[in-house]
Amino acid sequence: MKESYFPQEIEKKWQAVWEETKAFKTLDNSDKPKYYALSMFPYPSGKLHMGHVRNYTITDVIARFKKANGFNVLHPIGWDSFGLPAENAAMKHNADPETWTDENIAYMTKQLKMLGLSYDWDREVTTCKPDYYKWTQWLFLQLYKKGLVYKKEAAVNWCNECGTVLANEQVIDGKCWRCDSVVEKKYLSQWFIKITEYADVLLEDLDKLPGWGDNVKTMQANWIGKSKGAIFNFPVIDAPSGEEMYVPVYTTRPDTVFGITYLVVAPEYKDIEKLTTAENEEAVEEYRANARKMTEIERLSTDRVKTGVPLGTHCRNPFNGEVFPLWTADYALVEYGTGAVMAVPTHDERDFDFAKKYNMPMKVVIENPENPSDCKDAAYTEPGVLVNSGEFNGMKNNEAKKAITKWAVDKGFGEFKTQYRLRDWLISRQRYWGAPIPVVYCEKCGIQAVPEDQLPVMLPKDVDFSVAGKSPITTSKTFKDTICPVCGGHAVRETDTMDTFVCSSWYYLRYADANNSEKCFDRDVVNHWLPVDQYVGGIEHAILHLLYSRFFTKALRDCGLLDFDEPFKNLLTQGMVLKDGAKMSKSKGNTVDPDEIFENYGADTARLFILSDSPPARDFDWSDAGVEGCYKFLNRVWRLISTNADNITLDYKLNFPLEKSNDDLVRTVHMAIKGITNDISNDFQFNTVISKYRELTNAIYDWQGGKASEYSEEDKQVLSFAIISLMKLMSPVAVHLTEEAWHELGGVGSIHEQPWCEWDENLAKSSSITLVVQVNGKVKDKIDVDADLSQDEMKQVALDSPKIKAQIEGKTIVKTIVVPGKLVNIVVK
RNA sequence: GCUCCAGUGGCGGAAUCGGUAGACGCGUUGGACUUAAAAUCCAAUUGGGCGUAUAACCCAGUGCCAGUUCAAGUCUGGCCUGGAGCACCA
Numbered sequence: 001m002k003e004s005y006f007p008q009e010i011e012k013k014w015q016a017v018w019e020e021t022k023a024f025k026t027l028d029n030s031d032k033p034k035y036y037a038l039s040m041f042p043y044p045s046g047k048l049h050m051g052h053v054r055n056y057t058i059t060d061v062i063a064r065f066k067k068a069n070g071f072n073v074l075h076p077i078g079w080d081s082f083g084l085p086a087e088n089a090a091m092k093h094n095a096d097p098e099t100w101t102d103e104n105i106a107y108m109t110k111q112l113k114m115l116g117l118s119y120d121w122d123r124e125v126t127t128c129k130p131d132y133y134k135w136t137q138w139l140f141l142q143l144y145k146k147g148l149v150y151k152k153e154a155a156v157n158w159c160n161e162c163g164t165v166l167a168n169e170q171v172i173d174g175k176c177w178r179c180d181s182v183v184e185k186k187y188l189s190q191w192f193i194k195i196t197e198y199a200d201v202l203l204e205d206l207d208k209l210p211g212w213g214d215n216v217k218t219m220q221a222n223w224i225g226k227s228k229g230a231i232f233n234f235p236v237i238d239a240p241s242g243e244e245m246y247v248p249v250y251t252t253r254p255d256t257v258f259g260i261t262y263l264v265v266a267p268e269y270k271d272i273e274k275l276t277t278a279e280n281e282e283a284v285e286e287y288r289a290n291a292r293k294m295t296e297i298e299r300l301s302t303d304r305v306k307t308g309v310p311l312g313t314h315c316r317n318p319f320n321g322e323v324f325p326l327w328t329a330d331y332a333l334v335e336y337g338t339g340a341v342m343a344v345p346t347h348d349e350r351d352f353d354f355a356k357k358y359n360m361p362m363k364v365v366i367e368n369p370e371n372p373s374d375c376k377d378a379a380y381t382e383p384g385v386l387v388n389s390g391e392f393n394g395m396k397n398n399e400a401k402k403a404i405t406k407w408a409v410d411k412g413f414g415e416f417k418t419q420y421r422l423r424d425w426l427i428s429r430q431r432y433w434g435a436p437i438p439v440v441y442c443e444k445c446g447i448q449a450v451p452e453d454q455l456p457v458m459l460p461k462d463v464d465f466s467v468a469g470k471s472p473i474t475t476s477k478t479f480k481d482t483i484c485p486v487c488g489g490h491a492v493r494e495t496d497t498m499d500t501f502v503c504s505s506w507y508y509l510r511y512a513d514a515n516n517s518e519k520c521f522d523r524d525v526v527n528h529w530l531p532v533d534q535y536v537g538g539i540e541h542a543i544l545h546l547l548y549s550r551f552f553t554k555a556l557r558d559c560g561l562l563d564f565d566e567p568f569k570n571l572l573t574q575g576m577v578l579k580d581g582a583k584m585s586k587s588k589g590n591t592v593d594p595d596e597i598f599e600n601y602g603a604d605t606a607r608l609f610i611l612s613d614s615p616p617a618r619d620f621d622w623s624d625a626g627v628e629g630c631y632k633f634l635n636r637v638w639r640l641i642s643t644n645a646d647n648i649t650l651d652y653k654l655n656f657p658l659e660k661s662n663d664d665l666v667r668t669v670h671m672a673i674k675g676i677t678n679d680i681s682n683d684f685q686f687n688t689v690i691s692k693y694r695e696l697t698n699a700i701y702d703w704q705g706g707k708a709s710e711y712s713e714e715d716k717q718v719l720s721f722a723i724i725s726l727m728k729l730m731s732p733v734a735v736h737l738t739e740e741a742w743h744e745l746g747g748v749g750s751i752h753e754q755p756w757c758e759w760d761e762n763l764a765k766s767s768s769i770t771l772v773v774q775v776n777g778k779v780k781d782k783i784d785v786d787a788d789l790s791q792d793e794m795k796q797v798a799l800d801s802p803k804i805k806a807q808i809e810g811k812t813i814v815k816t817i818v819v820p821g822k823l824v825n826i827v828v829k
Numbered sequence: 830g831c832u833c834c835a836g837u838g839g840c841g842g843a844a845u846c847g848g849u850a851g852a853c854g855c856g857u858u859g860g861a862c863u864u865a866a867a868a869u870c871c872a873a874u875u876g877g878g879c880g881u882a883u884a885a886c887c888c889a890g891u892g893c894c895a896g897u898u899c900a901a902g903u904c905u906g907g908c909c910u911g912g913a914g915c916a917c918c919a
Binding site: 214215219225249250251264304329330331335337348350353420542612617626628629630632636639682687693772774776777778782815822 | 830835840849853856900901912913917
């Protein structure tokens with residue numbers, strides 16, 4: 001065995017062997033229980049970054065650990081390869097997005113292999129390939145048939161920079177999630193998926209996910225934003241047309257209806273023109289035009305002074321007969337509730353601000369009996385008792401919510417209403433590099449789905465990327481014109497493509513049956529492998545991808561395609577990779593190229609280091625010194641093995657009782673096995689796993705230092721046990737080093753096929769313990785004693801200690817607490 | 830403003846149930862080996878009492894203030910700070 005560690009050499013060698021032998025291929029049929037370990041698949045942007053390295057290493061170690069523990073493990077990888085960067089690169093370099101994407105995939109595949117990841121490459125999926133997007137289109141059609149896809153004219157988020165619309169989830173602080181430019185509102189006819197139909201079950205089923213972090217679950221719950229309230233219809237008494245009109249209002253505060261002093265509709269409110277008098281028309285029109293021009297940021301800014309104009313018409317309050325004016329103001333949002341708000345300035349901060357500015361009347365209707373507020377300086381929004389509220393006076397406001405709504409229901413102008421903030425998912429994109437939406441427009445028959453046997457609707461090749469201001473796909477001469485599947489007449493293809501998040505909402509299902517050319521996936525196969533047992537990825541997908549995927553799973557279940565309702569049983573959201581305290585990014589120039597690490601230190605060092613310093617969920621600060629330290633450690637392990645190679649045998653036998661130093665080492669090994677196994681099993685605490693590798697290595701070195709130059713036969717057996725255990729324990733992390741050493745020591749097959757180490761509970765216990773003796777809860781002495789001392793004996797040892805004697809001298813012992821195997825606490829006065 | 834998460838040495842972090850605070854590593858300092866360096870090995874490393882060294886001892890200490898307990902990094906209440914998410918959602 002070579003004395004020095006040459007990672008580059010051995011890594012290349014074993015990667016080739018694994019690839020050739022398909023070492024990590026997963027068979028569907030196995031007697032073993034299944035385990036599905038999944039990393040969020042990458043966008044092929046060009047090169048791997050350290051975030052990828054961290055993500056894939058974590059999942060890889062989990063997959064290997066589970067495999068060694070007797071599971072049939074599915075550990076696949078693929079490419080989320082549709083999307084704008086490919087198209088932008090195409091425009092910039094005048095290449096085509098497919099070539100750009102393919103080249104990136106090829107390069108990144110090479111890097112993944114260099115990292116020594118145990119993927120089943122036969123299940124690789126690539127979302128931009130027709131054999132994948134055919135099924136994305138097919139699933140679109142299933143949802144369409146199910147009534148979960150529709151097209152409508154709507155105010156949508158438009159990013160000028162990207163030249164396309166965005167889903168609500170893709171607008172961050174009023175800016176585009178991708179390019180950070182300000183998002184505008186546009187009125188366009190667009191395709192939507194009815195995710196709102198699943199709002200309630202998406203919220204409720206979060207409780208079925210104990211394996212998800214609370215942070216992600218609360219983020220989703222907030223995003224879905226369920227609130228309970230009521231809708232009341234307010235009759236308009238002076239509509240200019242003279243017709244009978246009502247303005248429905250959604251409120252979560254039915255208890256405050258007696259305090260309404262005006263009503264606000266959003267500038268985009270559908271009936272606003274009919275509710276405006278001739279005298280006010282000009283001002284209202286101007287106000288609305290202004291609101292249209294405003295960006296989402298300006299409009300939604302909370303510190304902006306509220307503005308509005310009166311419509312000139314009035315409503316009657318059916319609860320008390322009072323008459324109040326109608327206004328339009330942009331603090332009312334057309335997309336939420338009914339687009340109209342009943343204003344109670346005394347008990348709502350926003351209404352209060354508005355009322356102050358425009359001198360609206362105010363009327364207190366909720367009061368804290370102990371500390372009544374006149375609401376002159378601020379709205380009172382705390383609980384209280386109803387006043388000035390007719391027959392409801394004296395009622396607690398929380399009870400009044402129900403009573404008042406019920407009253408309105410009985411009288412026929414109100415209903416109980418649950419409202420969600422979640423909006424339908426806008427999926428059409430005016431871009432080229434995505435899955436074409438499989439519908440056509442026929443002059444006679446209207447919108448028609450493309451028949452399933454005509455899928456995939458292929459992306460055209462004859463497109464011009466240099467035309468600004470419109471989707472490149474519309475420049476194709478061959479794509480648009482087609483035949484209507486119903487009447488056979490002329491039809492025009494939809495030129496919008498799907499949001500890439502549609503592609504990534506079901507890829508984890510395809511892995512289970514990746515090579516099925518007949519079906520999207522086989523129901524039984526998917527039912528077997530899913531749900532994913534462990535999903536690992538970045539927190540940035542907490543809402544977007546994870547919510548969409550949960551929706552897809554539920555919708556496909558309802559389409560009868562599968563039989564489970566949550567896709568990801570356990571979710572590990574890994575922290576970011578930082579350098580010098582800031583997220584690694586090209587713009588900050590603090591990135592570390594994985595290739596350089598592979599080249600200088602090898603993949604095993606990279607894997608070890610990325611797991612070593614922080615628990616997976618926390619942010620990880622990259623340090624060059626840390627990499628160096630891990631490299632030195634691997635050298636140290638290698639040296640330990642190589643210098644002892646002649647004394648190591650794979651079929652060692654331990655004949656108890658052992659000589660003391662040997663007994664101690666065997667005990668240390670058992671403790672390490674136990675500790676490492678538990679640390680991986682509980683929450684994947686890889687940082688402590690690695691510290692235990694180091695402890696065990698240190699212990700073997702210490703043991704060796706205490707030995708004479710010549711080992712006894714027993715020494716050799718014990719050393720073999722220790723070193724082979726260390727190698728097996730390290731095999732999920734240092735995948736190449738351990739494989740090489742395994743073979744150098746005469747191992748047959750792969751170390752990665754070996755079962756995990758087992759420990760003996762009795763041998764994992766120390767024969768002696770350090771007894772901690774406290775006086776009044778403060779540690780005063782530590783005494784080495786036999787582990788199996790009785791409680792009385794422990795107490796006696798404690799009282800016999802000279803240090804303790806000195807401490808308690810002249811005091812009375814009030815009581816003595818003995819914690820078996822740990823400590824004695826003497827309470828004195 | 831609301832929600833969630835976090836706060837422990839110079840740094841990353843460790844500490845099943847409340848039971849030795851600081852495992853393991855990085856860094857630093859000193860030493861061994863070497864002509865020298867690299868590599869390697871050994872030792873020290875929370876602060877203070879404590880500015881010769883050695884050995885020992887004592888006190889304080891896990892963001893802050895209270896509380897529960899024989900015993901609190903860990904539990905409870907109230908704050909402070911940082912991060913993340915949502916945010917005119919009626």
